[in-house]
Amino acid sequence: MLPGTAPPAEREIALRGGEITDGVVRVGGTVRRPVGPSAPAIHALLRHLPSAGFDRAPRFLGLDERGREILTFIPGEAATRPLPAHAVGDDSLVALARLLRRFHDASAGFPAEAYSWGPGSNDDLPPEVVGHCDVTPDNVVFRGGLPYALIDFDLARPTTRLFDVVTTLRHWAPVADPVDRDPLQRGLDVGARLRLFCDEYGVPRRDRRRLLDLARLRFDRSYANMRLRAVTDGGAWARMWAQGAGERIRRARAWLDAHEDEIQARLR
Ligand SMILES: Nc1ncnc2c1ncn2[C@@H]1O[C@H](COP(=O)(O)OP(=O)(O)OP(=O)(O)O)[C@@H](O)[C@H]1O
Ligand SMILES: [Mg+2]
Known part of the structure; x- marks a missing residue:
């Protein structure tokens, strides 16, 4: 110079x-x-x-x-849609479950009650950890084809471990109607993937028993929350709502109801 x-x-x-x-x-x-x-x-x-x-x-x-x-900046690649094969494979699901478990074990010791957190749907049980609450494929950095790090903590808030597990599985199992899934996710065995994630995370039996009920509760609360934010916050929330986010939640919930028995059988 x-x-x-x-x-x-x-x-x-x-x-x-x-x-x-x-x-x-x-x-x-x-x-x-x-x-x-x-x-x-x-x-x-x-x-x-x-x-x-x-x-x-x-x-x-x-x-x-x-x-x-x-x-x-964390070097690697966040997964963008359409999702690549490595992002929808079981190896990635296993790595993600271990990553979320490590994150929760670390956030459990954070004095969350001393801070003010953003709104969002939640569990009714007392918080155990600070959850990420938005573990979508574009909020995960991959390395060597596997989930490596979490980014974008904007929606983080105190919650139960299971609530964050359910939120994550919504996107990654995924708990979604096949018409709303990414192309490579359409043929996945969702029940088997819920089971695999729970095994790798170490979700205890009593939590597995309430996983689907919590998924339903989350759908209902997310629907109400997104509809409200579309009106009060406008912007991207209004855009997502106008583009059918609410309808996708409704279809996912109906798909879950229709497949409850087979999924429960896999989870047990
Ligand atoms: N710390 C980081 N390290 C590596 N890449 C990052 C990092 N932060 C953001 N990125 C990249 O930028 C993209 C957008 O960032 P980010 O997720 O923070 O915002 P956003 O996706 O626009 O917000 P939202 O997910 O709330 O809609 C990510 O998907 C990722 O590709
Ligand atoms: Mg993001």
Whole structure:
């Protein structure tokens, strides 16, 4: 660099993945994201995780001059739709179950009650952990074809382990009507995948017994919550609702009811 010249401003590269957060960019080895109301809680959680032995989430490095959060960029690939074969395979499901278990074991020791968290549907039982509550394929970074890290903690909140398991399985088993599944997910044996995930996570028997009831409760509450946010928050929530998010939840719930017996048989 010539004496007296300023270093070039680092280039901002737009990152596209999910649907909610506009303005997510990569700057060198960092990601910059606009912050929401529960940012203090999420930042404290991200600071806690490495000290609890969980290094599979971005590190929080502070706020930049524009008030955006600065997170470490985790090399790898988030899965985008249409999902590739490795993202829908059993090996990925196994790795994801172990990753979620490690995350929960680390978040269980976080003093969540000291913070204020965002809204969202939830379990009725007392919280056991801080759940991610949005483990979709585009919020997981893959390495070598397997889930490696969790990103995008915007919806994290205190909940039960089982609630976060159910939320994750909604997308990954997936608990969805075949017409709404990604092409490579259509032929999957959902009951067998629920079982595999529960085995790898270590979901105890008493929780397996209430898994489908909790999935139904979550569908009903998510439906009401999304409908409300489409009106109160507008933006991407309104767009998702207009594009049929509510109908997809209804179809998933009906599909679950129609296949309850065979799924229960697999889970037992
Ligand atoms: N820390 C990170 N490391 C690596 N990649 C990241 C990181 N943060 C974001 N990305 C990439 O950017 C994409 C979008 O980021 P993010 O998930 O944070 O926002 P979003 O998807 O727009 O929000 P939402 O999921 O709430 O709709 C991700 O799917 C991923 O590909
Ligand atoms: Mg995302």
